[in-house]
Amino acid sequence: MPRPWKTTFGLTALVSLAFVLATLVIGLLAxxxxxxxxxxxxxxxxxxxxxxxxxxxxxxxxPALAELIHQRDAGHSTASLGYILVDPQGRRLAGALDAQIPAKAGYFELLHYGKDGAIAQALITDLPDGSRLLVAADRTVIDEMDITILKLFSASFAAMLLLAVGGAWTVGAVTRSRLRRFDDAAQAIIGGDLTQRMPLDGSDNEFDGVAKSLNHMLDRNAALVENLRQVSSDVAHDLRTPLTRLNNRLDEALAFSGDKRTRAIEAAIAESHELLEVFSAILRISEIEAGTLKRDFQELALGDLVEDVVETYAPDFELSGHALHSTIHMGLRIRGDARLLSQLITNLLDNALRHTPAGTTVALNLTASEAFVILEVCDDGPGVPATERDRLFSRFTRTEASRTTDGHGLGLALVSAVAQIHGGCATVLDKPGFAVEVRLAR
Structure with a gap:
C-alpha cells in the first residue's frame, strides 16, 4: 500500500505544512x-x-472635579476619552459619556456606550466622599489594529499555504523528472545496453553526486564483465595448446605399453599440473579484482615485509649470477594484505630472474610520497620494446623474447590486480632496461 509521506511530494508537503502551522502559531501569538x-x-x-x-x-x-470634567467635555481636549462623575446616591454630577457606570470599582474592559453600541475600556474610582469617577477610553483603535493584523496574517497565511503547495508540487515534479531519467538509463542497462550511464546535468548537486557514484559502480561492473569476457577468450585461446598436448599425451599412453606408457602418463600428469597452476593463477587474479579480499586488510609495516622477501630471494639471485640491490625506507605503513603484497614483490623479482641474463643488476627501491608508497623494481637487462609495454599487465601477455622461458604471462597481471585493490596502480617506466613502478595508497 502506498505511503504518501514517504514520497518526495509527501515529504515536501509535510515540511511545508510544518512551516504553515508555524506561521499560524506565530501569527496568533503576535x-x-x-x-x-x-x-x-x-x-x-x-x-x-x-x-x-x-x-x-x-x-x-x-465640585472642583465636576468643573474639570465639564471643561474637558466642552473643549474636547481629550479625544476618545469619556467621563462620568456620580454622587453617593448615583446621580450624575458631570460627564457626557452615554453609559451606565459599573457597580464595582477598578478596571472594566468592555464598557458599552452610545446608541450605536460602541465599546470603551474604563477605570472606576471610588472617591473619599462616596462619589464615583469613571474615565473611559474608546477601544476603536484596538479593534482597528486587530482587523489590520488579521488581514495581514490572513494574507501571509494564504501566501505561505500557496507557496507550500506550489513548492511541494515543484520539488516533487523536479525530483520525479530526474528520477525518471535515472530509471530510463537503468531500464536501458537492464535491456542489455551496458554502455548506458546515469545522466549528469552539471549542477554538481546531490543528484549528480549519486549519479557519479552509480556511474563509477557501473564502470566497475563493466570492467569486471569485460574481464570475464577477456578471461574466457584468453583461456580458450592460450590454453588450447597445453590442452591439445595433454590430449596427445593421453592418446600416446593408450598406444604405448610398458615404460613408454608410464613416461607418457607422467608427461600428461605434468601437463595437468601446469594447467592447474594456470587456472589457480587466473582464479587468484579474478578474486583480487573482485575486491572481496579488502575485508581482511590490516595495518602492516611494508618496509619489514619487503625486506623479508628481499632476504629470501638474495640466495637465488646470487646462484643465478644476478646482483640484487635494495633501498628500503623503513617505517612505512599501509593498510593491506601481507600475502598479496608478498606475492606482488615475489612476482616482480621472479620476472627479473626469469627474463634477464646472468650478470644483470636488479634494484629494488621502496620510497613514499604524500599519498602513496612507491615500490620500484628495475634492471639493466635487455628490456621490453616500447610498443609492447602497454599490454604487459594483461593476462597471458608475453613478449617475443620471453616465449622461450617458462611462464604463462600472468605474473604482471597479478601485480596490477594487487596494486589496484590497494588503491594504486602498476606502470612500466620509460627507463633503460626494464622497470616497474607500483604505487600503493597510504
Whole structure:
C-alpha cells in the first residue's frame, strides 16, 4: 500500500505544512501579544487621566472635579476619552459619556456606550466622599489594529499555504523528472545496453553526486564483465595448446605399453599440473579484482615485509649470477594484505630472474610520497620494446623474447590486480632496461 509521506511530494508537503502551522502559531501569538499590549496601553491612559483629574481637583473635592470634567467635555481636549462623575446616591454630577457606570470599582474592559453600541475600556474610582469617577477610553483603535493584523496574517497565511503547495508540487515534479531519467538509463542497462550511464546535468548537486557514484559502480561492473569476457577468450585461446598436448599425451599412453606408457602418463600428469597452476593463477587474479579480499586488510609495516622477501630471494639471485640491490625506507605503513603484497614483490623479482641474463643488476627501491608508497623494481637487462609495454599487465601477455622461458604471462597481471585493490596502480617506466613502478595508497 502506498505511503504518501514517504514520497518526495509527501515529504515536501509535510515540511511545508510544518512551516504553515508555524506561521499560524506565530501569527496568533503576535496577534495576542499586540492585542494585550494595546489594552495595557489604554489601561495606562485611563489611569494617568484619573490621576491627573484628582491631582488638579485637589482640595476642591467633588465640585472642583465636576468643573474639570465639564471643561474637558466642552473643549474636547481629550479625544476618545469619556467621563462620568456620580454622587453617593448615583446621580450624575458631570460627564457626557452615554453609559451606565459599573457597580464595582477598578478596571472594566468592555464598557458599552452610545446608541450605536460602541465599546470603551474604563477605570472606576471610588472617591473619599462616596462619589464615583469613571474615565473611559474608546477601544476603536484596538479593534482597528486587530482587523489590520488579521488581514495581514490572513494574507501571509494564504501566501505561505500557496507557496507550500506550489513548492511541494515543484520539488516533487523536479525530483520525479530526474528520477525518471535515472530509471530510463537503468531500464536501458537492464535491456542489455551496458554502455548506458546515469545522466549528469552539471549542477554538481546531490543528484549528480549519486549519479557519479552509480556511474563509477557501473564502470566497475563493466570492467569486471569485460574481464570475464577477456578471461574466457584468453583461456580458450592460450590454453588450447597445453590442452591439445595433454590430449596427445593421453592418446600416446593408450598406444604405448610398458615404460613408454608410464613416461607418457607422467608427461600428461605434468601437463595437468601446469594447467592447474594456470587456472589457480587466473582464479587468484579474478578474486583480487573482485575486491572481496579488502575485508581482511590490516595495518602492516611494508618496509619489514619487503625486506623479508628481499632476504629470501638474495640466495637465488646470487646462484643465478644476478646482483640484487635494495633501498628500503623503513617505517612505512599501509593498510593491506601481507600475502598479496608478498606475492606482488615475489612476482616482480621472479620476472627479473626469469627474463634477464646472468650478470644483470636488479634494484629494488621502496620510497613514499604524500599519498602513496612507491615500490620500484628495475634492471639493466635487455628490456621490453616500447610498443609492447602497454599490454604487459594483461593476462597471458608475453613478449617475443620471453616465449622461450617458462611462464604463462600472468605474473604482471597479478601485480596490477594487487596494486589496484590497494588503491594504486602498476606502470612500466620509460627507463633503460626494464622497470616497474607500483604505487600503493597510504
Amino acid at each position: 496577534y495576542a501579544l499586540t492585542h494585550e499590549a494595546m489594552e495595557v496601553q489604554l489601561d495606562h491612559r485611563t489611569a494617568t487621566e484619573t490621576s491627573a483629574l484628582l491631582e488638579r481637583a485637589g482640595a476642591g473635592g467633588t
